[in-house]
Amino acid sequence: MELYLERGFGQTTVAQIAERAGVTERTFFRYFTDKREMLFDGSERLQQLMVDAVAGSPADATPLDSIGTALDAVGSVFVDLTRSRTRQVIIDSDESLQERELIKRDRLATAITGALRDRGVEEPVASLAAQTGIGVFHVAFASWIAPGNTLGYAEIARNLLAELRIVTNGS
Amino acid sequence: MELYLERGFGQTTVAQIAERAGVTERTFFRYFTDKREMLFDGSERLQQLMVDAVAGSPADATPLDSIGTALDAVGSVFVDLTRSRTRQVIIDSDESLQERELIKRDRLATAITGALRDRGVEEPVASLAAQTGIGVFHVAFASWIAPGNTLGYAEIARNLLAELRIVTNGS
DNA sequence: AGCACCGATGTCAGCTGCTGTCATCACGTA
DNA sequence: TACGTGATGACAGCAGCTGACATCGGTGCT
Structure with missing residues (x-):
């Protein structure tokens, strides 16, 4: 949510989210079916x-x-x-x-x-x-x-x- | 719609649609903002x-x-x-x-x-x-x-x- | 006819979302 | 210790979508 606020949802890449969360992109997609679902x-x-x-x-x-x-x-x-x-x-x-x-x-x-x-x-x-x-x-x-x-x-x-x-x- | 019925929406690629329509993939996206919008x-x-x-x-x-x-x-x-x-x-x-x-x-x-x-x-x-x-x-x-x-x-x-x-x- | 313009299309390169597959690693248990 | 098992990483790859530029066919003007 921090990132979405900073750059907007569309400009935020999953790689960035994953990095901020300290995990891999692949791991992100194991927790959420897609980028939107997180919210x-x-x-x-x-x-x-x-x-x-x-x-x-x-x-x-x-x-x-x-x-x-x-x-x-x-x-x-x-x-x-x-x-x-x-x-x-x-x-x-x-x-x-x-x-x-x-x-x-x-x-x-x-x-x-x-x-x-x-x-x-x-x-x-x-x-x-x-x-x-x-x-x-x-x-x-x-x-x-x-x-x-x-x-x-x-x-x-x-x-x-x-x-x-x-x-x-x-x- | 023919293709969507044959293989299902998810399995149909834009390239296939464009080919069937006799145009390029790029042209498809000039007419429709995305794959779904066509419908x-x-x-x-x-x-x-x-x-x-x-x-x-x-x-x-x-x-x-x-x-x-x-x-x-x-x-x-x-x-x-x-x-x-x-x-x-x-x-x-x-x-x-x-x-x-x-x-x-x-x-x-x-x-x-x-x-x-x-x-x-x-x-x-x-x-x-x-x-x-x-x-x-x-x-x-x-x-x-x-x-x-x-x-x-x-x-x-x-x-x-x-x-x-x-x-x-x-x- | 010749020329300039313009809208539609093609080409190409590139990013990003998302997935399958296999390796690795930490941890609890027999 | 050895053995599963669940969570994570690493990597490759496809498909959706976009920007930038080239091409080409028609239209109108001279």
Whole structure:
């Protein structure tokens, strides 16, 4: 991330990263499938947390309730505000990184859809709830790292979900 | 597309494509920014059509009405069913192509948001309507190329939008 | 006709991302 | 000590992509 900030993502070579990390280029590619993936390291963990939260939500919870527990569950991941901000600056500066971010979000939504379906939620409600949930998640994250914000991620997510409930009026 | 089907996208080299097309590799890269972009050739046109449709929709149209005209406007693009199907088979077979497709959809949504805002639609309604519109567009396209479907794209899109209106109940 | 211009294409060299393969090395265990 | 085993290095090589320059065919002007 230091290097990406100094020279930009596109101008940074894997050889440089490897050198700074004190390993070989070959070793870098054993840890990350490609140059971009490095910036999305925690994404499987994030996905697992949300899926587990949905799976573990109360039996009588509505789909949107389940989404709520998932949004809560990932609070532990988003703690280092500065790091998240720099990371986002880098991603926003490079189109191929945005592509990667979008597919991560997409996979996340698909995984949550599956978790909801496993609880007996039918289509298209499962997909709809999952998509909406990821949408809220995204907006919450963006608000959290927005300049001037002082609230914590969990709080923001809860507020947004409450607002969404009002807009959609129930359920 | 022939080559992609024969050997798969990943196994097809640009040199092979260029040869089949009777040009040089260098020439290929003058027409397409990269190997993937070839499959998304008409996307600017599609985007322009939708943006223009939104811009040209009646002054008293609701945001969702404007989206409706945009969905209608692109009917002319989706005519060759067989071609669209093969194209989608290829995209679904390769992750990097899915990344590209996702960012195209994202840019499309952003463009439509802008078009709505130009008509005086405020945030967050503009974004919400645009996102929803692209969602409908996507589902409509998927239904259109689904095996066994006999309806035309325009018809499907209209039906889906009508259904959405019912679900969201008005506006 | 002759000439100058220009856009499209070819040629070539080169960097970088990424991969397969084999060697090496450190470490825990029988 | 000898033997696996997992992590790393070394090396070669392919493919995507780019910059720089040459070439060539057409178009318009004189």
